[in-house]
Amino acid sequence: MHIASSSEPSLVSSPWFIAFVIGVVSWPILHVRPIRGDTGLLLECLFGAICFCYQWFGVGVSIGNALAFALVAPLCHFAGIASATIGWRLSPFHPLAKFPGPLLYKCTNMTLAADIWSGRRHVKTLESHRKYGKVVRIAPDTLSIDSAAAIAPIYSSSNAYLRSNAYSRIGVSGEGLFFSASKEFHSHRRRHWAMAFTPAMITSYMPVVHKRTQQLMEVLVERSQQSNDCVDLGRAFQHWAYDTMGDMTFSGTNRLELMKDGDINGYVDGGHLATRAFDVYENIASSHIRSLPEISSRLGHVPTLADILCHFSASESIRKLEDVAHGMINQRVKAQLDHAADISSSLLLGEHTSSQPKLNIHDLRVETLFAIQAGSDTASGVLSIGFYYLLSNNQAYSRLQQELDDAFPDISSPLDMEKLESLPYLDVTVQEMLRLGSPFPGFPRVTPKGGAHLAGVYIPEGTIVGVPTYTQALNPENFWPDPESFIPERWLPGGLGPDSRTTKMAVLAFSHGPYGCLGKTLGIKQMRVVIAKLLLTLDMSLDPGFDGRKFVEGIRNWRSTSLGYPLRVKVVNRP
């Protein structure tokens, strides 16, 4: 049996314990004066190096022991900081202490980040609300608020809350509308962008939408002939959306031809990876600089994570999309086609003043790449999930097809947009698709000075809050009966009966207010054209072996939607 000799250090005098205590003691300083995660990592490495030199040269231990010491001491120091951080987050003194939520989520942002990485955050948040109620603490400093009444104050009132720093994009030169937390910059850049979405501009995009949608019909038939009358409809929508957005953004200089060539460069998956990394990063690293110093103490204050992710090989495919978009905007600027009816010319021309000059080439690169992604993954995601539901509901499918057949007896002539937009059942089908087809997270905003009363509770200032899109879409308080079922009729006048509920505001597919989607009108028009063309031209049904449960479970969202289980659809030309 080993008996401790008096010469062995006691626990309190052991170097590990001392490093741990220094960590705990340094926490209040870091709490008030935060340092960047990468700086912290470097300091820990420096501490390790000093420990190594002291042990090897000073004490004269073997190199192996000196190395072990140099590794363990910083780890103990970090464990001290981490313990103090978690202790504070779980303490009754934390400003969000009274809000319920899963323990691990209160301790660290890493848990939420893991959910985001899995793409199933929308389901996890829904489960949390079902377990804990309307207001749930889903990260140390973040609350998810499942209340339609909270949507207006957070997103769309005249005093709509500011976006959290979650939107900042690092490691890129050039500033972009979507990536700015500055209200002033954002509203100026948004005016710039708005020129691309005037009614006249939207009308000028429609020939592109019709042309690309016609091509989609041909591609679907062609692909189905190569594969037992079956196609991956989700993939086809992605290719259609990229090509269409490419044309609308770059008109003559567009080089995206995914429907024709296939996605040989992996643009779609590369784009998903980019949004996935951005979404994870933002939720780990995001913070709002607030009067309460708590935020600085986040375990894993790691703004470097995005930098690190950039170096993984997967980022190659992201770069390919960036490169092609950059090439197109360079060509576009050189060609000086300022007056072409496309998004890049609106951005090139946009409003400018001495304080807010014209967009430079870096800004244009950021904005045009964003345009392609903002308008493609969103539209194809909603259409894919929407078509799954439509094809699963024969009654809705037949009713819609009948309405379209009556309105457009001759499918060889171009669709008249005015007539298309007057069709009531098509309209409610689009609404229902948007409700169930947008598994986005709660877009993060920051409560203003003085805090806020939301969903009947007081929320301290500087808290990150969001209303979860998917949870709201399935909330029986907003949609009743059968909130989980695809029933377009719920949107018709009279809804589903006297006790039924349909809360328009609760559909956050485009978000709302000053940061809401600029492409909403265009997106809805595109959806109408695609749905109409498909139902008028083709007979479609889910592949006999298709498993709806697997499809729904395979839906992943990282702001853009990705399908883990393909939407296999049988497609034949209508007689």
Ligand code: HEM
């Ligand atoms: C069905 C199709 C679409 C859906 C569901 C959709 C959804 C959204 C959502 C939810 C946001 C807000 C995201 C956030 O705050 O985190 C957004 C922003 C935006 N969308 Fe869309 N979108 C669609 C189509 C389009 C199209 C076709 C364009 C054209 C380029 C577009 C351009 C934009 C822009 C520029 C923003 C940023 C607005 C800002 O930051 O002020 N969207 N979209």
